[in-house]
Amino acid sequence: MAKYVELTAENFDATVKEGVTMVDFWAPWCGPCRMIAPVVEELAEEFEGKATIAKVNTDEQQDLAVKYGIRSIPAILFFKNGEVVDQMVGAASKDAFAEKINAQL
Numbered sequence: 001m002a003k004y005v006e007l008t009a010e011n012f013d014a015t016v017k018e019g020v021t022m023v024d025f026w027a028p029w030c031g032p033c034r035m036i037a038p039v040v041e042e043l044a045e046e047f048e049g050k051a052t053i054a055k056v057n058t059d060e061q062q063d064l065a066v067k068y069g070i071r072s073i074p075a076i077l078f079f080k081n082g083e084v085v086d087q088m089v090g091a092a093s094k095d096a097f098a099e100k101i102n103a104q105l
Contacts, residue, residue, distance in 0.1 A: 002048035004040055007056045009063055016079040020051040020104040022097065025068070025075040027059045032091040033074045039094045043101070051101050080104045 005015055007023065015021060024040050026033035044053035058065040058073055068077060068084070078086040078100050086100050 002045045002053075004044040005052060005054040007054045007064070008061055012056070012064055013082070015052060015054060017082040019081065020101060021079040022047075022051065022053050022101055023077045023079065024053075024055045025058050025065060025070045025073050025077070026055055027057060027073055029059075030073050036074055036091050039097065042094060043097055046098070047101060050105060076100075078104055 004024075005011075007015055016023065022043065024033075024036070026037075028034075040053060040055060047053060056064050058070060064070075068075075072089055074089070074091060076088045076092075076097065077084050085104055088096070088100065
């Protein structure tokens with residue numbers, strides 16, 4: 001069973017620099033964030049070997065949230081080879097996230 005990658009300032013750049021990465025910026029107190037958490041886990045399984053699925057706890061990694069201009073959560077950024085190529089704000093369906101990932105593969 002694949003698991004998403006928990007990102008910190010230490011491993012963020014190395015994780016997103018190659019290939020396609022979906023990064024979910026979230027916080028434990030955020031209702032919509034908790035609502036999409038199972039979807040993020042399912043995507044990590046489905047895209048194993050094709051794309052990286054990761055999460056950033058904005059309470060613990062405030063510098064990353066500031067760096068990427070995160071003002072409301074959940075915010076999902078899509079990276080391709082280290083560059084932000086797409087983003088979504090708010091809860092969305094699994095299909096909507098998968099569509100964004102597939103567009104970058």
